[in-house]
Amino acid sequence: MNRRNLKELSEAESLRRLAAVPFGRIVFTRQALPAIRPVNHVVVDGQIILRSGAGTIISAEVATWDTVVAYEVDELDADRHLGWSVVATGVARLVADPGEAARLGELVHPWVAGAMEQVISIRPEIVTGFELVP
Incomplete structure (x- = not known):
């Protein structure tokens, strides 16, 4: 097994990498326990934007x-043992303004079929990242 070094990424580099990928995982609390769901996202004005459907x-x-x-977002190569991971922690809010929700919702392209009329914005307050390097 090739062991790698762990290199910490700056907040700016972490945010750049987060914005460069279309897919991540939102971690939240459900019935007082951690829950994780995969979702598509975009980054607009420093906010992570995703869509969800009512009843989900x-x-x-x-x-x-x-x-x-x-x-959380990442790109990992299991064969070469290289890659990176970024975690952003913050407050998620439903975008209540209909015009802003429509504008931001147009930018997110979910991979899952179905109505996703709700737009959620996450404003990152803590951003950390690391990279596995040779």
């Missing part, structure tokens, strides 16, 4: 009130 777990647990969440 994300809608019920995250979109109904201001919720502290973590958002």
Whole structure:
């Protein structure tokens, strides 16, 4: 096995990498336990934007009130043991303004079929990242 060094990424580099990928995982609390769901996202004006449908777990647990969440993205190569990971922690809020929700919602392209009329914004307050390097 090739052991790698762990290199810490700056906040700016972490945010750049987060914005460069379309897919991540939102981590939230459900029934007092951690829950994780994969979602598509975009980064707009420093905020992580995602969409959800009414009646989903994300809608019920995250979109109904201001919720502290973590958002994780990565690119890892299991064969070469290289890659990186970024975690952003902040408050998720439903975008309530219909015009702003429509504008931001147009930018997110979910991979899952179905209506996703809710737009959620996460404002990162803590951003950390690391890279596995030779």
